[in-house]
Amino acid sequence: MDLQEYFSLVFSDYTLRTITLGTAILGAVTGMLGSFAVLRKQSLLGDAISHAALPGIAIAFLITGAKDSNTLLLGALISGLIGTFWIRGIISKTHLKSDTALGLILSLFFGFGMLLLTYIQKQPNANQAGLDKYLFGQAATLVESDVWLMAIVTGICLFVLLLFWKEFKLLLFDEDYTKTLGFNTKFIDILITTFIVLAIVLGLQTVGVVLMSAMLLAPAAAARQWTNSLSVMVMLAAIFGAFSGVVGTAISASQNNLSTGPVIVLVASVFVMFSFIFSPSRGLLFKQIRFIKNRRDLELHKTLAFMHNIAETHEDISHPHTIKILNNFQGFTRKTLQKLVDLDYVILNSNMWSLTEKGFKTASNLYSQPSEDE
Amino acid sequence: MNSAQIEIQLIASVVAIACAIPGTFLVLRKMAMISDAISHSILPGIVLGFFITHNLNSPLLILLAALTGIITVVLVEYIQKTGLVKEDTAIGLVFPALFSIGVIMIAKNANDVHLDVDAVLLGELAFAPFDRLLINGTDFGPKSLWIIGTILLITVTLLIAFFKELKVSTFDKGLAASLGFSPAIIHYGLMSVASVTTVGAFDAVGAILVVALMIAPAATAYLLTTDLKKMLLLAIIFGVFGAISGYWFAHWLDASISGSITTMLGLLFLTVYLFAPNKGLISVMYREKQQRIEVSLLTFLLHLKNHSEESERHVNHLNEHINWQKVRSKVVLELALKNNMIHIDNEIVSLTEKGNKFTTQAIDYIITNEDAQIEHMKDDFFLFRG
Numbered sequence A: 001m002d003l004q005e006y007f008s009l010v011f012s013d014y015t016l017r018t019i020t021l022g023t024a025i026l027g028a029v030t031g032m033l034g035s036f037a038v039l040r041k042q043s044l045l046g047d048a049i050s051h052a053a054l055p056g057i058a059i060a061f062l063i064t065g066a067k068d069s070n071t072l073l074l075g076a077l078i079s080g081l082i083g084t085f086w087i088r089g090i091i092s093k094t095h096l097k098s099d100t101a102l103g104l105i106l107s108l109f110f111g112f113g114m115l116l117l118t119y120i121q122k123q124p125n126a127n128q129a130g131l132d133k134y135l136f137g138q139a140a141t142l143v144e145s146d147v148w149l150m151a152i153v154t155g156i157c158l159f160v161l162l163l164f165w166k167e168f169k170l171l172l173f174d175e176d177y178t179k180t181l182g183f184n185t186k187f188i189d190i191l192i193t194t195f196i197v198l199a200i201v202l203g204l205q206t207v208g209v210v211l212m213s214a215m216l217l218a219p220a221a222a223a224r225q226w227t228n229s230l231s232v233m234v235m236l237a238a239i240f241g242a243f244s245g246v247v248g249t250a251i252s253a254s255q256n257n258l259s260t261g262p263v264i265v266l267v268a269s270v271f272v273m274f275s276f277i278f279s280p281s282r283g284l285l286f287k288q289i290r291f292i293k294n295r296r297d298l299e300l301h302k303t304l305a306f307m308h309n310i311a312e313t314h315e316d317i318s319h320p321h322t323i324k325i326l327n328n329f330q331g332f333t334r335k336t337l338q339k340l341v342d343l344d345y346v347i348l349n350s351n352m353w354s355l356t357e358k359g360f361k362t363a364s365n366l367y368s369q370p371s372e373d374e
Numbered sequence B: 001m002n003s004a005q006i007e008i009q010l011i012a013s014v015v016a017i018a019c020a021i022p023g024t025f026l027v028l029r030k031m032a033m034i035s036d037a038i039s040h041s042i043l044p045g046i047v048l049g050f051f052i053t054h055n056l057n058s059p060l061l062i063l064l065a066a067l068t069g070i071i072t073v074v075l076v077e078y079i080q081k082t083g084l085v086k087e088d089t090a091i092g093l094v095f096p097a098l099f100s101i102g103v104i105m106i107a108k109n110a111n112d113v114h115l116d117v118d119a120v121l122l123g124e125l126a127f128a129p130f131d132r133l134l135i136n137g138t139d140f141g142p143k144s145l146w147i148i149g150t151i152l153l154i155t156v157t158l159l160i161a162f163f164k165e166l167k168v169s170t171f172d173k174g175l176a177a178s179l180g181f182s183p184a185i186i187h188y189g190l191m192s193v194a195s196v197t198t199v200g201a202f203d204a205v206g207a208i209l210v211v212a213l214m215i216a217p218a219a220t221a222y223l224l225t226t227d228l229k230k231m232l233l234l235a236i237i238f239g240v241f242g243a244i245s246g247y248w249f250a251h252w253l254d255a256s257i258s259g260s261i262t263t264m265l266g267l268l269f270l271t272v273y274l275f276a277p278n279k280g281l282i283s284v285m286y287r288e289k290q291q292r293i294e295v296s297l298l299t300f301l302l303h304l305k306n307h308s309e310e311s312e313r314h315v316n317h318l319n320e321h322i323n324w325q326k327v328r329s330k331v332v333l334e335l336a337l338k339n340n341m342i343h344i345d346n347e348i349v350s351l352t353e354k355g356n357k358f359t360t361q362a363i364d365y366i367i368t369n370e371d372a373q374i375e376h377m378k379d380d381f382f383l384f385r386g
Helices: A003-009 A014-039 A045-052 A054-064 A069-093 A098-121 A144-163 A165-173 A175-180 A185-207 A212-224 A230-254 A260-278 A284-312 A334-342 A357-364 B003-028 B032-053 B059-082 B087-108 B117-122 B125-130 B143-161 B163-171 B173-179 B183-205 B207-224 B228-253 B257-275 B281-306 B315-322 B326-338 B353-368 B372-377
Strands: A346-349 A352-355 B132-135 B138-142 B342-345 B348-351
Touching: A003 A230, A014 A045, A014 A144, A014 A165, A014 A185, A014 A212, A014 A230, A014 A260, A045 A054, A045 A069, A045 A098, A045 A185, A045 A212, A054 A069, A054 A098, A069 A098, A069 A144, A069 A185, A069 B281, A098 B032, A098 B207, A098 B228, A098 B257, A144 A165, A144 A185, A165 A175, A165 A185, A165 A230, A175 A185, A185 A212, A185 A260, A212 A230, A212 A260, A212 B087, A230 A260, A260 A284, A260 B087, A284 A334, A284 A352, A284 A357, A334 A346, A352 A357, B003 B032, B003 B125, B003 B138, B003 B143, B003 B163, B003 B183, B003 B207, B003 B228, B003 B257, B032 B059, B032 B087, B032 B183, B032 B207, B059 B087, B059 B183, B117 B207, B125 B138, B125 B183, B125 B257, B132 B143, B138 B143, B143 B163, B143 B183, B163 B173, B163 B183, B173 B183, B183 B207, B183 B257, B207 B228, B207 B257, B228 B257, B257 B281, B281 B326, B281 B348, B281 B353, B326 B342, B348 B353
Parallel strands: none
Antiparallel strands: A346 A352, B132 B138, B342 B348
């Protein structure tokens, strides 16, 4: 199946439609909530939570003995929350730093989950096969009810986000101020963390434990480069996330042997890379261009100032001098000289240069009123 | 115990020691999450190495994979330096991308590569003794034991040779630089050791367990001591304890050995986290509670000192005036009585000589913040222990 075929089938074929819709919704909701995680410097929390959710899935299966994805996700949610709050406890009550706490909970919970999974596999229970899809995710196993669940959770998320928008925003940028205004910061904090955990747990079935953190981070990190406004960033992140979901699904469906999760993550990474390089205000490319331009301006000014110093020693400011005396000067190149001529600051006469009236004025005002010559 | 069992425990213990040493420094340098990133992003290196060598145990593969680990570190640092995103976001962006590339490489070449993502992430220690090192038909023991043993030897040699440099650059980068050791060389050296260890161990125990073995013993040890040498030693002991007890736990449960080693490390951490003498949760909460009471006591004593009139010092009035709950005021009152700081006469509370002196000293301390004067009070009161 090639890409064209995919797009013609996406509206008619049940499986394709479900998967595409599922990954798009997932991308949107993780992008939205990921913006908060990224801005709160909790980027790696997503990684820890997704790993911490694994034992919950296994325990839920051990208790119920059924593979109903809703109960498994409930188990994942509970164990993800336990992991999150334990991380908080370690950071606030001991001198261990946040990275240690994250790595600790991540690896310990994941290891415990693996222990349970292998234990389950040894059980004489034909029902257990397929639990390991939560490790790497299998978008192909999405059914319509899963997509409905995602849509409902996204709806609730959006509703809560709009309802508490002001509080979230305040907490994000100035926690102490939020406290002095009388908001219950603990409640807001728990609310937003719970929703982040919820979004991660939803994605486990599709992208898997290992890659879930990228779904949370990448769209938000890309969106951050294009704007300084929170609302725009959240919206952009949702769009980027949904788009990576759809494109990733399309690419993986059009090729053999490509699992959806890694492709979605790679597409999202491409978004990030593109944003890092080409964003107009923060991007590396334009930053470099601005840097070069500033350096050129500086060199131009240096040359002009140097000329001004020489010209000052003569009574007649337009007294010609040879170009040669400029040669040992750092800021000087043929180009800067040409530019000075273009700007009408300097007149060239064969091998001689002389300052114009305008050039002399600009040069003497160069450091006293820098705003004028910009 | 048969020889395979002994060999498995030996391999697990050697891996635990090899991980605990770089792990201690990663935890101290606040770079624990880097080990998680490395453990994921070595996957493309392993796959690439496997294409070239067709042998999971070849040294070339280990070098290639370790190189991917170092590339991860360099990439993360480059992104951090651009300042486009916060530090930890850089880690979270790099390793999933590299891991995805690895997964896709395996998936696209599934027919040629007998390599499983599960195997890389989770490992299977139980099979390690079956892959033996044979030279001219003589059996020299399991291959993975040789690999990880060599890595451990290199790590220990480096540790002993550069212990001073590592110590100084971990705790005071500026001092290290001014003494002439380049923090950058130490940093990348440590990263290289961490990468090589991760790669060397993945075959036996899986990449995720490597993370657990690096962070958990070191973090547990850090809760018990602040001495670097003791911390290293404790981390090694905890790692080996986790490895051996984990093996028997898995044996009993008939489940994954690496999962069970991690679980034992988790239980160990939980125990220490709760019960560590100074930094454990219980002792921290007890200390915080005591400090709260002592602040109340000080407020109470101050009130008494400031009011000589009897009406202000009547028991009933104090209850109303300070407005503490019954229970708390009782606790505070008892503490004050026990220390002979007040006496109650006809329901009038007044300061004793000792109480008066104590209050003056405490106020002096709060105003001047001079530590030396209250040395003797530290034994009785948590409040002054900082």
